[in-house]
Amino acid sequence: MDRSRMDAEGARAVQPNRRISKLAVVVAVQNLLLVVCLLVTFYVYRDFQANKADFLTEISENIVHIQLSPIRPLSHNGTVNFTAITSSYLMDLKSNKRDISIKCTGFYIWLVQICCASRKETATGTGTATGTVQLKVTGSETPVSSFTLDVAKDDCRGLHSIIYLKKNQQASVNLVVQKEFQINKMSVEMNSLSGKKCDD
Template sequence: MESHVRRLSVVVAVQNVLVVASLLVTVCVYWRAEEQQRVSGDNVHIQFDPISRLQGNRTLQFDRTRSKHMMSLVDEQNQRILVNCTGPYVLYVDVCYQNLNLGNSTGFLQLLVEGSNTPVSSFTLQASREVCRGLHCIVFLRAKERASLHLLADEGFQIKNATVGLNYLLGTETQCYF
């Protein structure tokens, strides 16, 4: 009987050690996840409020930014984005577009850097009806560059709405190359 009690107390002790170890692992994982969430808010980025009803050949104009850190709009027309860190960025666009006429129409959404005629990135948008898509690409931008998004479109092509953003892929401003 005494050996049975000893075995039982050993089993209970091992169980308690495992519970404490599991609790410590859970707390460590929680703290690390919390730390990553705090850091991600400091990522170099800019995200704009949705824009709507765009037609023809024009530079996209952003009314307001939804979120930004270390990036900004630099002109009165809210068309040019100031880049503060050199490196790779992800350009993402959530867009709905349509053809207002019969048949097909095409639009091109291009990211241009001031002083260059060659687009850094270009999305082809073809529609015979309403289409909604998420688009993204990796672009390399340099500190102090000014970038803008341009729509080149056939007659009848319309962007119903679009949400646009740029995120620096190397992380926070402490990892920023000027």
């Protein structure tokens, strides 16, 4: 009687030990799979970052485009002067640093990254400022595209529109200040929707 009771208790003691062993194996396998997944993700991400620069360079070389570097603060009416070209293909910035030379007819997407502010800002409060950024073709008074911005404090935003330009035209970016408006930073980009195709 005592012996059979001891055997039963021993069998019960072995059962939990087996369950703990199985559970430990399952946890170890899960941890191993997690480590493998993390390593694969790391190597894929590293390869993507290494190839991203080459991919972007290849795209920029094959699309008719121009990217103009950011301008310094500007708060008066007039044509915007750009410091330099960041990247271009079949487009150019004239020596006056204002006129963009169009060499291909077609539709373009005009992109503007702009940070602006109100110059009315004082210790007692702020005032709303209004300014309009225009893209104009030389010889035409009507803008090809324009963005009107109302700001009460520092504000950064991205703007875009689809425009149509002809070969041999020259375009410039103009600022019209209706109120105490100031551009702190602005970069401009134009990309042809026809890719590398250049129509006369």
